[in-house]
Amino acid sequence: MSAGANKAGKRTGIEISLAISEAAKMARVDAVAAYPITPQTHVVEHLSELVASGELDAEYICVESEHSALSACIGTQAAGARTFTATSAQGLELMHEILYIAAGMRMPIVMAVANRALSAPLSIWNDHSDVMACRDTGWIQVFAENGQDAFDQVICAFRFGEDRRVQMPVMVNFDGFTLSHVVESVEFPAQELVDSYLPPYRPENTLHPDRPLTLGAFAMPEIYTETRMAHEAALLASRPVIDDAWAEWGKLTGRHYKAVETYRTEGAETLFVTMGGLSENAMEHVDAAREKGKKVGLVHIRLWRPFPIDEMRKVLCTAAHVVVMDRALPPGAHGGPVFTEVKSALYDQSRRPTVHGYIAGLGGRDVTPADFGTMYDLAMAAVKEGKKEEFRMIGVRS
Amino acid sequence: MSQSPLPFNYPLSTELYAPRLIPKDEFIVSGHRACQGCAEVLALRHALKALGPDTVVAMATGCMEIISSPLPTTAWAVPWIHVAFENAAAVGSGIEAGLKILRRKGRIPDKDVTVLACAGDGGTADIGLQALSGALERGHKMIYMCVDNEAYMNTGIQRSSATPFGASTTTSPAGKVSIGQATWKKNMAEIAAAHNIPYVATACSSYPLDIVEKMRKAKAADGPAYVHCLSVCPTGWRIPTEQAIRYGRLAVETCVFPLYEVVGGRYRITYKPEKKRPIGDYLKGQGRFRHLDEATIAKMQARIDEEWEKLQAKADRS
Ligand SMILES: Cc1ncc(C[n+]2csc(CCOP(=O)(O)OP(=O)(O)O)c2C)c(N)n1
Ligand code: SF4
Ligand SMILES: [Mg+2]
Numbered sequence: 001m002s003a004g005a006n007k008a009g010k011r012t013g014i015e016i017s018l019a020i021s022e023a024a025k026m027a028r029v030d031a032v033a034a035y036p037i038t039p040q041t042h043v044v045e046h047l048s049e050l051v052a053s054g055e056l057d058a059e060y061i062c063v064e065s066e067h068s069a070l071s072a073c074i075g076t077q078a079a080g081a082r083t084f085t086a087t088s089a090q091g092l093e094l095m096h097e098i099l100y101i102a103a104g105m106r107m108p109i110v111m112a113v114a115n116r117a118l119s120a121p122l123s124i125w126n127d128h129s130d131v132m133a134c135r136d137t138g139w140i141q142v143f144a145e146n147g148q149d150a151f152d153q154v155i156c157a158f159r160f161g162e163d164r165r166v167q168m169p170v171m172v173n174f175d176g177f178t179l180s181h182v183v184e185s186v187e188f189p190a191q192e193l194v195d196s197y198l199p200p201y202r203p204e205n206t207l208h209p210d211r212p213l214t215l216g217a218f219a220m221p222e223i224y225t226e227t228r229m230a231h232e233a234a235l236l237a238s239r240p241v242i243d244d245a246w247a248e249w250g251k252l253t254g255r256h257y258k259a260v261e262t263y264r265t266e267g268a269e270t271l272f273v274t275m276g277g278l279s280e281n282a283m284e285h286v287d288a289a290r291e292k293g294k295k296v297g298l299v300h301i302r303l304w305r306p307f308p309i310d311e312m313r314k315v316l317c318t319a320a321h322v323v324v325m326d327r328a329l330p331p332g333a334h335g336g337p338v339f340t341e342v343k344s345a346l347y348d349q350s351r352r353p354t355v356h357g358y359i360a361g362l363g364g365r366d367v368t369p370a371d372f373g374t375m376y377d378l379a380m381a382a383v384k385e386g387k388k389e390e391f392r393m394i395g396v397r398s
Numbered sequence: 399m400s401q402s403p404l405p406f407n408y409p410l411s412t413e414l415y416a417p418r419l420i421p422k423d424e425f426i427v428s429g430h431r432a433c434q435g436c437a438e439v440l441a442l443r444h445a446l447k448a449l450g451p452d453t454v455v456a457m458a459t460g461c462m463e464i465i466s467s468p469l470p471t472t473a474w475a476v477p478w479i480h481v482a483f484e485n486a487a488a489v490g491s492g493i494e495a496g497l498k499i500l501r502r503k504g505r506i507p508d509k510d511v512t513v514l515a516c517a518g519d520g521g522t523a524d525i526g527l528q529a530l531s532g533a534l535e536r537g538h539k540m541i542y543m544c545v546d547n548e549a550y551m552n553t554g555i556q557r558s559s560a561t562p563f564g565a566s567t568t569t570s571p572a573g574k575v576s577i578g579q580a581t582w583k584k585n586m587a588e589i590a591a592a593h594n595i596p597y598v599a600t601a602c603s604s605y606p607l608d609i610v611e612k613m614r615k616a617k618a619a620d621g622p623a624y625v626h627c628l629s630v631c632p633t634g635w636r637i638p639t640e641q642a643i644r645y646g647r648l649a650v651e652t653c654v655f656p657l658y659e660v661v662g663g664r665y666r667i668t669y670k671p672e673k674k675r676p677i678g679d680y681l682k683g684q685g686r687f688r689h690l691d692e693a694t695i696a697k698m699q700a701r702i703d704e705e706w707e708k709l710q711a712k713a714d715r716s
Binding site: 030031033057058059061062063064065067068069071072073074075076077078079080081083097098101105200207208209210211212213214215216217218219220223227 | 488
């Protein structure tokens with residue numbers, strides 16, 4: 001089906017933050033608890049407007065902190081209400097403790113995260129430090145590439161997160177400012193289409209006196225390990241459900257999403273690996289480099305957790321070299337999180353490429369298509385010299 | 399022992415405790431792991447009896463959570479959730495809002511459900527104060543009950559801001575140059591009342607009928623209700639387990655912990671001791687106060703007199 005062939009989709013120029021709020025509205029969320037932080041503010045402001053105008057019939061809990069935001073979301077979700085929230089950076093870190101609990105208690109909350117750098121020094125600008133610090137919280141984690149992607153992912157997230165086989169919270173990551181504050185053309189599906197795709201939320205276990213349940217009991221050593229293993233198994237088992245949800249969305253809208261997207265990877269000797277909005281800059285570079293006869297391509301990761309290890313191995317092992325761009329610097333770790341993840345995925349492959357890690361675009365520093373050229377040149381120079389390059393920062397002033 | 403366990407002439411039995419006035423239903427059932435003589439779980443048990451089966455409980459980390467919910471067992475006969483230490487009020491807010499919207503949308507049965515958020519003094523006066531203030535300010539129709547045993551008992555008797563002046567705890571130990579806790583007990587009921595919520599009350603684990611009555615009023619309140627319940631902890635106070643009720647009564651009889659309520663801003667003292675007993679009666683026999691000298695005790699007495707006067711003045715003006 002071609003992109004234009006879907007039923008009654010309407011294209012509108014809209015700020016991506018507002019599109020995300022509209023997606024939550026179209027998902028018919030019952031409850032929102034959120035706290036404002038740049039660059040997420042427009043999401044919660046617009047949701048407040050939608051509730052105030054009666055366009056969205058939901059309880060909006062104007063909490064006093066992000067810690068309470070996510071705590072209240074667990075409350076609404078446990079009561080059986082479809083729940084949405086959004087945050088960024090310091091707010092996400094203030095939630096940190098509760099992120100694990102939301103996942104451990106299998107609360108399918110959907111949260112949009114406008115990715116931003118972490119203090120200190122304070123920076124409101126984009127990178128992926130915030131979400132990377134939450135990598136191991138047990139949530140399904142998706143990265144949007146553009147406004148349409150972000151809009152669609154919010155709706156899809158409810159569908160696969162709430163699926164009885166999954167029941168996991170989902171983070172929809174979208175770059176702060178470079179996506180959140182940009183006006184893009186977004187195609188809105190008809191409400192009937194969303195309703196047919198996303199059934200009303202009917203959770204099995206809720207807090208109601210008609211069927212008393214105990215939620216959030218503590219675990220002694222003889223059972224804790226098993227609960228963690230059960231979570232791991234459930235997170236891994238969510239993959240086919242996520243894939244099916246995306247496939248059906250594709251059928252309905254003509255927009256097809258995959259855990260790992262490839263761009264001009266045919267015959268590529270060197271593959272870039274990126275996540276988030278900068279993938280589009282990488283594509284521009286790939287186009288320009290291909291013009292010049294360089295055999296490069298791009299692998300864009302949409303699904304970060306559960307990590308799509310099979311697809312990544314399959315596509316990356318076709319290349320001789322892999323250039324990974326990270327948007328976060330984990331101090332003392334010898335490389336960005338995506339780089340180390342990719343490297344460890346490839347380590348025991350019989351035919352494996354060289355892997356080069358570059359950290360770029362911290363705290364809003366621009367990463368231009370030309371910067372991808374720099375990464376490429378550095379990687380090729382290292383290969384030529386036979387150097388085992390660990391990782392580098394790109395664009396640091398000396 | 400046939401004579402009254404109380405050190406003063408107080409009629410025992412029916413006047414103090416009238417089982418027929420208290421529902422027989424149990425919502426936190428036997429088999430939980432509270433220490434022998436724990437009056438915190440006793441207070442909670444009576445509170446739940448007042449609220450009845452149509453209640454959802456959001457509980458903070460602490461003794462009451464740990465004694466009642468070792469996976470895969472539970473002592474709870476009403477729906478119950480534990481999320482973390484500092485957020486019972488926020489979780490309760492969410493449950494209240496969630497039940498409200500689902501009822502409005504017809505997705506759950508159309509009946510009143512009481513939401514009770516519950517935390518210890520640490521989970522209330524210290525780490526959970528912000529979440530509590532937020533919830534009270536937002537006006538959720540929810541009861542918040544603080545079960546105040548005057549320290550972090552679950553983690554081993556560390557001081558909280560609700561630990562009384564002079565008490566020795568593991569982080570405010572009495573020593574050569576320390577009298578133990580060097581700050582005065584934070585007045586949580588007043589803090590709650592400053593939010594201008596419809597109902598605030600103090601209660602004590604030794605007065606079950608009073609707890610039941612106040613919880614019923616809290617349930618009927620048109621908005622947030624806050625009940626601060628002094629809950630005797632023999633383990634942390636270092637008193638014999640069979641003395642838990644006696645010491646709760648002494649806290650009230652000495653006016654160390656007065657029982658009152660604030661309804662729509664009006665103060666009413668719900669139990670006035672006929673004769674205010676000296677604080678020494680209360681301190682005596684409690685291991686946590688054992689080290690106190692006469693001068694310190696006199697200082698404490700002066701403070702209690704002053705606070706009691708202030709409270710009476712407020713009640714008189716109301
Ligand atoms: C964020 C956080 N900090 C510290 C703890 C450790 N902790 C668990 S319960 C508790 C004390 C509880 O004291 P209180 O609220 O007074 O309840 P009690 O056990 O005395 O009934 C502490 C410090 C925790 N669980 N979470
Ligand atoms: S430590 Fe105190 S409050 Fe905790 S269970 Fe034991 S007696 Fe009860
Ligand atoms: Mg305590």
